[in-house]
Amino acid sequence: MHTQIALTVELRLLAYAVFICIVMWLPYILTAIRTFGLVRMVSYPAVDYAFLPQWSQRLYRVHMNMVENLGPFAALVIVAALTGAANEMTALGARLFFWSRIAQIVLYAAGISWGRTLTFAIGWAGMIVIFLQII
Numbered sequence: 001m002h003t004q005i006a007l008t009v010e011l012r013l014l015a016y017a018v019f020i021c022i023v024m025w026l027p028y029i030l031t032a033i034r035t036f037g038l039v040r041m042v043s044y045p046a047v048d049y050a051f052l053p054q055w056s057q058r059l060y061r062v063h064m065n066m067v068e069n070l071g072p073f074a075a076l077v078i079v080a081a082l083t084g085a086a087n088e089m090t091a092l093g094a095r096l097f098f099w100s101r102i103a104q105i106v107l108y109a110a111g112i113s114w115g116r117t118l119t120f121a122i123g124w125a126g127m128i129v130i131f132l133q134i135i
Helices: 009-023 026-036 054-083 088-110 115-134
Strands: none
Touching: 009 054, 009 088, 026 054, 054 088, 054 115, 088 115
16 A cells, blocks of 8 residues: 655655755856867766856856755655654754755855855754754
């Protein structure tokens, strides 16, 4: 028998975070194509991304950071959903993670000092909130 899991706030924010991760590489890849040319970029080049604008380099790094943190966030949200641990606190944790990630993308790409560290810490705290509700 199939048990359906409700689309909670946490699961919805996970889906949105995944979508953002899926599309956020486009600006820096399009910039690389404009800089190095399409033929070079589709031929597995050894290009030096240091020649890209600073904002593009930062967007690449914030994307990699999102990739690294999306797995733990997803695992926590899924475990909370499957075990029935999802509650207002896990929803708060998911909101902290999601909105801090949105802010991190903007602040980091803009090169605003302390933005990356502060937003990362808030997102990390969001994951800890979810974890504490599960255990």
